[in-house]
Amino acid sequence: MEVRIDALTRVEGEGALDIRIREGKVEDLKLRIYEPPRFFEQILKGKPYHTIPDITARICGICPVAYQMSGVQAVEDAFSVKITEELERIRRLMYYGEWIQSHALHVFFLHLPDFYNVSSILELSKMEKSLVNAGLEIKKAGSKTLEKLGGRVSHPVSVKVGGFYKLPESLEELEEPLERAMDISFSLLEKFKGLHFPKMELKDIIFVSLEEEDYPILKGHILTSDGMRIRKEDFKEFFEEYTVEYSSAKRSKRKDGKVYATGPISRFNNCYEKLSPMAKEYAKRLNLEAPEKNPYKSILVRMVEIVHCLERSIKIVKDYRRPESSQIEYKAMEGKGYGVSEAPRGILWHSYSFDKEGKIKSADIVPPTSQNQDVMELSLLLGLEEVLSQGEERIRDESEKVIRCFDPCISCATHFLRVFIS
């Protein structure tokens, strides 16, 4: 039997899935990403370094700040620019805003309808109006943070190498929406606790995240659940990208062949101890413990991360005083630089080399969804075992549910180039 999903729904971007089943077993399974590539790394070549945050933001409309942060940090690495702690805190705040916005979008708009067996948040709102309204309020707290610091939610305009073009006088107006979102998140605990999660255990994979002074978001080195610590500049010595003929997106695996996952579950498993006190409390009340190996529960981890971001954001907003300067001075120079951060969906790695005027000689970007394709296929094999005998409709339905756990961003994954233009 062949089961095909021509267009995955409630994910960002366009992908398809082909499954071949014989004698009650999955014989072949292909996650096909067919969105045409957009050649970002090529487009960046020859352009001035300062265009990086604006151009790479356009790889993804859902997580542009992630691209801007990995991007500017790579340039700063190449030019030996050391950013002040004060400015770094504001970068974190902006990034928290994006996590809150992007996670709330995924949790409420894309993922939650699966747990109620409805087609969309529009249908969900007919059954659970207050739950949906709560989700909108949480998302709004993230959107407001982004608007305040960057002018707009998608493709904000304030981020630059060395800091920001301009910073607001005061952030007072963010306090109320952030605090309200925190209260609302706690009021939803029982709802989330009551969701039904099918059983699944990702046994033989490694969880890969960043590790830094706090729960990882802005920077750090790469940490694997089997104990490796890898400098950002050595990422490609341990992980390799490869292509498959049926997909227009590159993939990634560890060089020893191990399948790995990046994203909320990996961060939670590797860095649980560094979550904020209220986020830990939230996890505890959801009976969520590290390591959590069931991808269906990623929705809970996203909620925990939302609480973490809210708590950290409230603190930064309350302590905020506009820095004397919104940016620090630097000079462009020849060299190579690396930048890595935790996008809402996982590790986002950038590397560039520049000539002495600061023009880009080469660019290399590895987004999280590229890295998660293997673990998505593996999870599909596990998740479909139970339903293989229950007919095509059910298989199709469950496949999409498994894929959504990883919040794939297909637009990101196809940023690069494998040429097949008709």
Place this chain on the structure above:
Amino acid sequence: MKIGVFKFSSCDGCQLAFFEMEEELFKIPSISYFLEAQSVNEYGHFDVSFVEGSVSNREDEERIRDIRQRSKVLVAIGACAVSGGIQSVGNFEELLKTRPIKDYVDVDYELAGCPISAHTLRDFLMTLLHGRTPSLPDHPVCLECKRKGKVCVTVSRGEICLGPITRAGCGAICPSYSRGCYGCYGPVSRPNLEAFLKCFPQVEEPIKLSFNAYNKVYRENLWKSE
């Protein structure tokens, strides 16, 4: 009213504007097709179709023609659909050929921006729902900037700002954040390019990187290409 939302080559940011409409999203009577928002979709006929993204290959070309046939009103949303988007820079470097949808089909309305703003989308939709004809700005960002009382970055600091040739609608956010407009809403329909180039002879590169490089106005008046 049956509504469809479609994606071509793009970043998803303009579809995000539907979600950013928040409470207003729930006022749309019937969304028949919107892959990113719902798992049950009906590919039939549409009263209004919104299209994000540029057309990059033969399959996309056929798809946009088919969507046009099924739609009473077709709306291009965002810089990719209206002007080819950032990927259209690749056209100049012969990396690929990607084009705005108007190169293939008739388009009834164009919502500018990279990305479009949720406010504009909301006003546009509500106007259509009330059976009225939407009106979209065709004046430059400078007007918005003046109305907001912002200091002109060109006059005060001599910086390049694409505001004088760029369509309004964003609320002059870049000058508000102390930088020149980088043109993400694309050109007004009749920009005074000649005068602008006299002030800023080096402006071709910024226009190429304005996320609207392949807009027809620029192609005809600047690049002199098809």
